[in-house]
Every structure is written in C-alpha cells, then in structure tokens.
Amino acid sequence: MTTVEGPAGSALQERLRHFRALLGPTPVTPVTLNIGGRPRTVHLKLEGHNLAGSVKARTAYGLVRGLLESGRLRPGDRLLESTSGNLGIALAMLARYLQIGFTAVVDPLVAPESLRRLSELGAEVVTVTERDASGGYLLSRLDRVAELLKENPRYVWTNQYGSPDNPAVHRELTGPELLGQLPESPDAVFAAISTGGTFAGVSRYFREHSPTTEMVAVDIEGSVAFRGRPGRRHLSGIGASRPSAFLDDSLVDHLQVADIRSAAHYCRLVLREAGLHIGASAGAVLAGCARYLETHPEAELVVCLCADGGEKYAGTVYNDHWLRSIGVAPPGGDAAGSALSGSAILSGVG
Ligand SMILES: Cc1ncc(COP(=O)(O)O)c(C=O)c1O
Known part of the structure; x- marks a missing residue:
C-alpha cells in the first residue's frame, strides 16, 4: 500500500x-x-x-490534532488504527476531510454496516481473525498494528489506547x-x-x-x-x-x-x-x-x-x-x- x-x-x-x-x-x-x-x-x-455518528468523532479529532501539533504526522503519512468500528469511521471521515490515507485494523465483531462505511470513506481495512488469550481481539489487532508499522515507515498510529x-x-x-x-x-x-x-x-x-x-x-x-x-x-x-x-x-x-x-x-x-x-x-x-x-x-x-x-x-x-x-x-x-x-x-x- x-x-x-x-x-x-x-x-x-x-x-x-x-x-x-x-x-x-x-x-x-x-x-x-x-x-x-x-x-x-x-x-x-x-x-x-x-x-460520523458517534462520540469517537471527538476522539479522532483529538488524536490527530495531537499528532499534527507535535510533528508526528506529516504530509504524505498515512493514519493507522486498531478499531472496533466507531473510531475507524470517524478517522476515515477525518482522513478524507484532510485528504490523507487511513488503514483500519478490525476484527469479526465489527458490524457489517461499519465495514461498509469504512469502504465508502476510502479506508483500507485489515481484518484479524485470531482471538487473543483473553477471548477478545484487541491484542491480536494491536499485534497487526505493530507489524504494519514495522513494514511501512510512513504509517502513523493514532494509538487510542495509549495516547x-x-x-x-x-x-x-x-x-x-x-x-x-x-x-x-x-x-x-x-x-x-x-x-x-x-x-x-x-x-x-x-x-x-x-x-x-x-x-x-x-x-x-x-x-x-x-x-x-x-x-x-x-x-x-x-x-x-x-x-x-x-x-x-x-x-x-x-x-x-x-x-x-x-x-x-x-x-x-x-x-x-x-x-x-x-x-x-x-x-x-x-x-x-x-x-x-x-x-x-x-x-x-x-x-x-x-x-x-x-x-x-x-x-x-x-x-x-x-x-x-x-x-x-x-x-x-x-x-x-x-x-x-x-x-x-x-x-x-x-
Ligand atoms: C459504541 C461505543 N461505546 C462506547 C465506547 C467507549 O469509548 P472509550 O474508548 O472512550 O472508552 C466506544 C468506543 O469505541 C464505542 O464505540
């Protein structure tokens, strides 16, 4: 990509x-x-x-503003996030608004409607299918994010879990x-x-x-x-x-x-x-x-x-x-x- x-x-x-x-x-x-x-x-x-239909519009704005203001997001970079749906849709919308790229790492629990909206908004969607040790998908999604960051130096992780x-x-x-x-x-x-x-x-x-x-x-x-x-x-x-x-x-x-x-x-x-x-x-x-x-x-x-x-x-x-x-x-x-x-x-x- x-x-x-x-x-x-x-x-x-x-x-x-x-x-x-x-x-x-x-x-x-x-x-x-x-x-x-x-x-x-x-x-x-x-x-x-x-x-974008959820409280995550605010989160997306805050995360991207922080990256831009600190110089960690630069022109030509691509946003990357692990998301269960709402943040992904908000980031996809914001990325389109800013005319930058966005990759969403999702899992099978994400509603089909959310996947459709991500595609409409031009996001690249990467789906993990392995459940993690605690029965959810979050840790698997984060592993995939880490791999993508290693493979693609211009990908920038918004990191909703830690930022x-x-x-x-x-x-x-x-x-x-x-x-x-x-x-x-x-x-x-x-x-x-x-x-x-x-x-x-x-x-x-x-x-x-x-x-x-x-x-x-x-x-x-x-x-x-x-x-x-x-x-x-x-x-x-x-x-x-x-x-x-x-x-x-x-x-x-x-x-x-x-x-x-x-x-x-x-x-x-x-x-x-x-x-x-x-x-x-x-x-x-x-x-x-x-x-x-x-x-x-x-x-x-x-x-x-x-x-x-x-x-x-x-x-x-x-x-x-x-x-x-x-x-x-x-x-x-x-x-x-x-x-x-x-x-x-x-x-x-x-
Ligand atoms: C539908 C819905 N409710 C609640 C939350 C919880 O928000 P937070 O991640 O800020 O705890 C989210 C986050 O994705 C959400 O999508």
Whole structure:
C-alpha cells in the first residue's frame, strides 16, 4: 500500500480547525422510564448525532490534532488504527476531510454496516481473525498494528489506547459541553468504557467543575477495561481485552458491569418508551444507570452518555435470533424488564 500525497502541514492544520467546527454540540434530552416499578427521569446525551455518528468523532479529532501539533504526522503519512468500528469511521471521515490515507485494523465483531462505511470513506481495512488469550481481539489487532508499522515507515498510529490526547479531548470538549447543557450539577454521570478515554476525560472535567457528581463507569461482562474478569465478548464498542490506561480510582466512583441481555433490554425500552434508537453500549449504560437508581432513590438529575445510535445494531441487540445464537434469552416486556434491572447486571462495585 502506497501512502497518499496530500496537503502541506499548515493546510492540514487549517483543515483540522474546520473539522473541529463540525463537532457537537450533541443534544441532551430527558426520558422517563419505568425503573424498579417507578417512573424515573434520565437525561441522555445523544452522541449518535455527532459527526460520523458517534462520540469517537471527538476522539479522532483529538488524536490527530495531537499528532499534527507535535510533528508526528506529516504530509504524505498515512493514519493507522486498531478499531472496533466507531473510531475507524470517524478517522476515515477525518482522513478524507484532510485528504490523507487511513488503514483500519478490525476484527469479526465489527458490524457489517461499519465495514461498509469504512469502504465508502476510502479506508483500507485489515481484518484479524485470531482471538487473543483473553477471548477478545484487541491484542491480536494491536499485534497487526505493530507489524504494519514495522513494514511501512510512513504509517502513523493514532494509538487510542495509549495516547493522552484521547482523554484530553473529552476533558476539553465533551465534559464542558455536557455540564453546560444541564440546569445544575447532576447527581451522577454514566458512560461506557472501552479505552476509557471518554470516561476519563469527562470525569476529570467534572471532578474540577462539579465535584459532587458521582461518576459511574459501565463495562460489559468479559471485559478487563477496569478490574473485570476476562471472558468472551460479543459486542463491539464497550469493553476491552486489556486494562484502560486512563482510568483509576480517582476518576471512578462506581463501576457497573452489564450483560448483553440487560443492554438489549434497555435499548429496546428506550426505543419503545421514547422513540430513541440508541446503540448497544448506550443500552448497557442505561442498565447500569437503572441499577444505580434503584439504590439511590434520592438521585434526581442523572445523565447517560450514549456513544452512538442504534442503526448499526439491527443485527445484534435489537435481534432476537442473534441473542439466541449466542445463548442469551431475548428480553421480554416490562415485567422481564423490572426483573432485569435487579438481577441481570452482574455487579456494581462501589
Ligand atoms: C459504541 C461505543 N461505546 C462506547 C465506547 C467507549 O469509548 P472509550 O474508548 O472512550 O472508552 C466506544 C468506543 O469505541 C464505542 O464505540
């Protein structure tokens, strides 16, 4: 694969500034759901409305800005990233916007819709098929990234798992945007973790500007992103095969670990009750929030960061056949829902 000759460094910086103007603000809306047999209002920040359809538009911007400003990305270089889908789509869009090349290293969990979008945006797609020792694909993808970097000196790795520019951009953009959209300091903020960058950045901002807010990280069964036990995972976006480089106890007040059934239940509940189509990780976040609300009857203003919309998940959490194919009983109606909100979340770590 040859690199794409593109604009000079100063032109790249200028284009990146224009890209920044396209990010957010994404809407925040209250929805009222039956949680534990009682109507509770939850505010949803809908990052599916962001450029490229997810919160990762912000991450892509932050990572590329950091590379450009430090001189590590130069004209003629090609971006490279290991991605479960959303960051890949955001980087593919940004690379096209900047008129530079992009290679995405993906795995079989990536939704067909995401692969289609990567191709439409002109990205080169490299798929790894070997699961790593912890049952996921992340470590295999990172091995492939290391090989590609060795083989191609003009490839530049954005490194979402390790770059401090990942959490930094969420502290700079996502945190203040969210707090500014709320009438007062929220009791709690919930967000999914994979690299942990979104959560870490938002949490750091809230620690400084809204210190009474409880920050609740939501992970998925089988993930080791933050203290979890490794196991097979079936969803992309939420969870990781290795611990987050960005999270520590100072940023996480509570951890909730959701399973696929509860994530599917809350995706469907929000669609049914509010007409909003949220992604699988957002369903998990809602499940974590519901569990928290059951033990925090006093909490009034709570916010769930919904990383993307539901369009890409028609074949997974919104699909009963898929759930059965991975050994998960599809969630039932409201009665099943109240049972789920009490039991299907595996653990809440205070
Ligand atoms: C759908 C979805 N939810 C949540 C996340 C978690 O984001 P982070 O990597 O910042 O922890 C991602 C990241 O790819 C995602 O795609």
